[in-house]
Amino acid sequence: MSKRIYLSSPHMSDEGYEMDYVKEAFETNWIAPLGENVNKFEQEFAEKVGVRAAAALSSGTAALHLALKAAGVGSGDIVFCQTLTFSATANPIIYQNATPVFIDSNYETWNMCPDALEEAFNKYPEVKAVIVVHLYGLSADIERIAQMCKERNVVLIEDAAESLGSLYNGQQTGTFGDFGIFSFNGNKIITTSGGGMLVSNNEEAIEKARFWATQSRDKAIHYQHSELGYNYRMSNVLAGIGRGQLKVLDERVEKKRYIYEFYKRELKELNGIKWMPEIKIDRPNYWLSAITLTGDTTPLDIIDTLEKENIESRPVWKPMHMQPYFKNYDYVGSTISEQLFGNGVCLPSETKMTDKDLYRITSIIKSL
Template sequence: MSRTIHLSPPDVGPLEESYLIAALRSGWVAPVGPDLEAFEREVAARVGTGGAVAVSSGTAALHLGLLGVGVGPGDAVVVPTLTFVATANAVRYTGARPVFVDCDPRTGNVDVALLADLLHGLRADGERVAAVVPVDMFGSCVDYGALLPVCAEADVPVVEDAAEALGASHRGRPAGSFGRVGALSFNGNKIMTTSGGGMLVSDDAELLARARYLATQAREPVPHYEHRETGWNYRLSNLLAALGRAQLVRLDTMIARRRQLRDRYAKLFAPLPGVRLLGEEDTASNCWLTSIVVDPEQAGWQAAELGAHLAGLGIETRPVWKPMHLQPVFAGARSLLTGTAERLFAHGLTLPSGSALDESQVTRVLTAIDGFLTARTGVSPA
């Protein structure tokens, strides 16, 4: 039986092996070491920020970033409802409350006009809005040309959740560099991986120094162990940083491979009515995941039906994120909604997008999709 084709498997090989072996042989197996420091410098240079702090996950980066801009108990923090749960969980870690806002139907990114209305409403109600956390959905940057002035007018700092978007850009500026602080993820399914890990990136040296301090259990700089406040065990290990350095060398090649795959999906679905790629107009996306949106009345079939067909053939797919306002853990949270996120969840499907997929696997996926479409429409798009 054929092996399962996964959505976005890690793409690692001989270069990563060589970096890890070199790190092991150097003796720097404990958390901090030269690869960790070099990885921070290299990612900051790639993103175009003054510095970076490598941590154990993208969620940890978000948590520390929120603390860095002053988010605390009782505050309101605006979060897109269409996102992975980590964005909203990190708000809860600080004692603040996530307030959800709906998305743009073309991209899945935050609806900036709706965000402006929400900030106005929160301010009118006397709420302290401590941060806005835009999410660069599936590797496509938010329209920061529109969003940043809205947040500046409301005097609210931006913590950019660029967990999915390393290597993407907006108007020539790299993802992760738009807020007062940005958060990246190197989880196993991301565009590049350190197995698990994340990073804060910022031009604010004080914020980064504070994050580094809190990420090392808030240990005071004295010979013995002394702690004046609560910290966290959030630092990335030197070995995982070595893996990340090798991945960073290959990042552009991995993005190009994902873009080629997205282009082949676009070509396959282009002749069909009622089917579009989410964020298809964004040529500066890193193409982390390719998602289609299906209008069942026009297409004559449901996205979930294609997902079930592919699952039966050992091909993994996934619906677009289930909106946060529908999650039981956030029941009752304040939200400003248009129904767009719910429609994308109902009619969206994310397809295998990994740069590690070889040509035989890609052919298997495209053939399976073509077979489904031919059976449902009577015409082979291929």
């Protein structure tokens, strides 16, 4: 059988940047949760995306959890959450004993629909925070959504787990709201194997998040805790991997864009395929190349056929309001997110793929 092609697996730098920093951590014996790599990774990441402060954490989920906590979200509070996303976007709302209200997407961005958001604001004027997602590296209508939140004094949290390197009107996604969160899970555009980052221009809030993430340990010679804490800090070893990966981020973004353009060029003659939306002021990272199908071919036809050839692909995320755990929470919008789920396919987007791999994939799809 031909070699396995994955949807999106880790890709270390050819130059070995990661090993240089990891080796330094070992040689200095700083392999514990804190150290020079953690400090430098936070500084270098904040500079890269253009914010004042960043906190390196154990996961993007941890970052989102602390963002909600920093926003003052607590028991009984309403939080608007994009429905078309992975469950990690919604789960931290429950961690805080708050109540999610799910918001539909639009076709223009595949992300939170501002009109549906307006409807939700009218229905729940007491809402505490909004979580918007930049799905698959596609920017939401973030300037409009940010303005809507600002007018109502509602905290805006950007889930940019999939959009590191994506630009909206020249600005990095994850930096328009009060807080932005990023993920370095193994399938993301850069990885630390597991890890995340919380960013904000509110330096005091980031410092507080670091405090919570280190078990809320007070400044005392003995172990003293005046607040509930979490074990959420990133290790110095993983931060070293992140520093090395950050050096090749631009290269990875360009390869992801190349893959998307390759698919679009090679499959352009096929009927019944619609491509991810493209907005002139948006420059996506195309973390995953996704399509929707309008003809007789179904997503499962493509997924099953590729899998038989040892090639991984996936459906588009199943909306949260359709998930068994979240089905009883309110949902505002129409059926756009459901249609994107029902008709969508994420194609292999490995940055390690060669043109030969891409021709192999496209020829299989053309044969259907």
